[in-house]
Amino acid sequence: MSGPAGVGIGWRPEIAGFVAGLPGLRFVEVVAEGVHPVGPLPDGLAELRERGVTVVPHGVRLSLGGAEPVDPGRVAHLAAVATALAAPLVSEHIAFVRAGGLEAGHLLPLPRSREAVAAVVANVRRAQAQLPVPLALEPIAALFDWPDDELDEADFLTEILDATGALLLLDVANVHANARNRGGDAAALLDRLPLERVAYVHVAGGAEAGGFYHDTHTDPVPAEVLDLVRHLCDRRRPPALLLERDGHYPPAAELRGELDALAAASGHPVVT
């Protein structure tokens, strides 16, 4: 199956009907942990596959950045979902989600240290050895930094990608959030990343609260994030961009408007 192309949207059961009604849609992403690889696919998803829409499994619980070896059972699940969906690639995060027997409940940042690079590289290689398709890695949004960063974000990511040969899933909203909350220049970071390795791009909404920008996925995409999309596409237009929405789903017209804005900012065809 072909790789991600054009403007896509994160498939969620709550908006399956909306997604199924997008005439120009060529790719979606599905949260891998929510799919059972054995047995029938969720209704809307099977339909999309029949239409030839590319479905990329997106893992959120592998904890590739954990100091312990990645759980082979979790990788096997991701691999089985990729096979069931005939996916051209899978994606996961440069993050950890559990440690010391406790689940954090969400993606946590790694220190940008040599030790952390080594840990994540080892886990990515373990995962790659078990996966039937290429893996794209997504840098996350975080509200805080570790006290002992040795590398800056661009060097940290580039070292991991170089050592593993992994593709990049670039989340422009995360880049915006990190610059806003942790300092740094979002556009300058984009300029330093290996954009030729971008498999696709995430775009999502967020909101200011308590002095921080929160990458909520439940609010509209802010103008600053769309500006970053334009900046990125001026530098090198990624093959695909995907809107992530994870709750507080707006009326269909509003969601279509967000997809259209993404098409306009990137120069990809409208899918609505």
Added chain:
Amino acid sequence: MSGDLAARQAELVAALVAGGPLPPGFAPAPVEAARRALRRKRAAEVARHWPLLAAGLGADWPAVFTDWAHGRPTVGSLRDGWDLARALRDRGTLPPLGADELAGREAASRYDGRAAPRPRRLPAFARAGGAVAVQLAGRVRLVRPAPR
């Protein structure tokens, strides 16, 4: 500060979700913001698994959940909501919608509070806060809603 990434990751997670101390060197305000964000996310996920419980508590849901979840790491959204619903039942503060939902879940599955709930194979009935639910061949019916 380098070395032993595993131990340092464990300290950080404990600080974020289990009431552990802030590990040395971290800026308190951003970590506190992250702790709150994780708690909001957890509350939203539990609400998705227990929609009637959350709806029954309405505007009080975030505060009730936060109060219960303090220093109590997640055991998964299904069990988190189940444990919370039982705690509210025992205190007599389970809202009627939550009682209906809990009775249905208790009739459908056996949950010992320690391991994942298991579907009941035999017919069963369950009560919670005045609600009564029966389960027959895997189908659950609320035979008496909790008094409103």
